Amino acid sequence: MITFVAALFVALTGAFGEIAMTHAMKRVGEVRHFSPAAIARFVVRAVLQGWLWIAIALLTVSFFGFLTMLSWYPVSFVMPATSLCYIVGALGAKFLLREKLNFTRWAGIGLIFVGVGLSWSDKAPTMGPLTVGVAVRGTIYLLALVPLALYALGAWAAWQFFRGRTAATAQRVSFAPAVSILKPVRGLDRGAYENFASFCRQDYPEFEIVFAATDEDDPALPVIRQLMRDFPERPIRLLIGTERKGANDKVAKLCRLVKEARHSLVVITDSDVRVAPGYLRSVAALFADPNVGGVTALYRALEAPSFGASLDAIAAAASFAPSALIARTLEGLKFAMGSTLATTRERLEEIGGFEALLDLHSDDYEFGRRIAERGYRVELAPEPVDMQFPSETLGDYLRHELRWVIGIRHIRPGGHFGMIMTHGLFWAVIAALAAPTKALGLAWLGAYLAVRLATAWVVGVRGLGDPVVRRKLWLLPVHDFFAFLTWLASFAVNRIEWRGLVFTLEKGRMIPVSSPPDRG
């Protein structure tokens, strides 16, 4: 057993070390000249990469483990035993480094792994024969470690982000061009007046707020008119009706809002978002860098009026925020969130305006992806926005989680399948069932709980400052349980329900099932 654990440890630390190193080297860039001076310059540039040091730390740990194993067994056993890193490495290359592994490459790596396994099977000096049971259990243990590693990676990415934000904003506050805040609305959210009013109270030199509703009957309209009376000094406009029709009603409103906006910098937020007075300043300041093409924001719950809303808040802080922060750290954001979509008219024109997103389900995701595709950076606002989650039931919560996961399946089928590696509870249960003793089984469940709760606390409480997560962190395993069920269900379901209408998805496009009501 100790032999296997040691081999696994060496393989995991080794593979993640190599992946970190590849990332660092790709950031340094291709070396084209090989004079001693050029190589020295390359080495200097490389050592300035933070990722290289993470790689060195991991590889050192791996190497030390390797040395220890060498003192126990002959090298011709130790080398194959640590070769599990080929499988971990290939998965890491695909999902973390975004390398394109075609069938031939997978086949080659598979052959190598089998070859190495054969070398391994002939004898293990003190381990006894390698039985199928031991191999299966080993594989399960290996897989069960992956979600734990991802949780840790998420916490680390959050720590990196939240640590750097204060210094970054302080430097750039002087950049404050005129802004149009655009708000498509449909129906009345909880705390709608306070949500809207928080935008009127921005500490910012020049900005306007433009609302758009589908028709005169919208219950949000009286609230917006009240707002206009209460903040007469703010230029607030209300547009009713959309010119374009598409399956995505919000995008139809955005098309009109952008056309009517007076200023070049537009900041779009969902109607259930509430912000602090410094929000606009910190978002606009990021555009001082001409490489920034879009800004989006993380979000946290204001309060949890129901059980469903608590789960929603935990999902945002413990699943969504870490994955966004990991993506940001590893490859830069290539998506955006409805909590904030900020960009300039020029960038918007480059991606074909919101007209190009009319029928798409995940318009906010696509918006960010297209900005990033044009070579611009999508940045995260330094502070999360507050989200007023509706007083939803468990059923409501599950339905919209399902909608979200189905959306991912259509945008990135590979990533959707890969989500299996993010379900730590599932893997901990499988590992516990495979464990030969009860104590080891409990240890797996304990390890999951400890890592999951600690990392979610770092991201949700320390980083985001989410009051719901602080109080209800213990709901996390419940969330993980439902999240796994939703993920399973997302393979079988293709119908989504959105604000009362039913759609099916085809390649990310929404096809209405019931005919939508007249959009005026």
Next chain:
Amino acid sequence: MTHSTRDLRPKTYAFLFLELLFGTLGNTLFDKGMKEVGALGFLSASQIWAEALRIASNGSMWVGVLCMVLFIVCHMLVLSWADYSFVMPFSAFSYGLVPLFAFFWLGEKVLTARWIGIGLIVAGVALVSTTPPSTTEPAVGEVSLERLK
């Protein structure tokens, strides 16, 4: 900033060869060195320190370290342009070379199943070598460095 596969192959193979050579030499030297040092134990901080000193006083270990430094520089250079999933399988060659070195130099026994395993590894590496060395776009870092020039 796109590279044709043809441009990358010669230098990729050249550095992979050097990497493999230094890596295999280094590993074998470490094996030799550690056998001379004997079994290690890490029970207390003072024991770890004593073990570290014992390892550091072995000549083979030092030559091994030199080989490993050269190995890592070659590895870093290759990874600056090639995929990790392309480079990684090539290092599996050391599974073939290390038993060979162990067989001829250190006199360790190599079993039949292991020879078959080595055959499969070679076939796997051959398959991987038919795929393009780089499938990712250059990272943002490279672009900004180009701009600085």
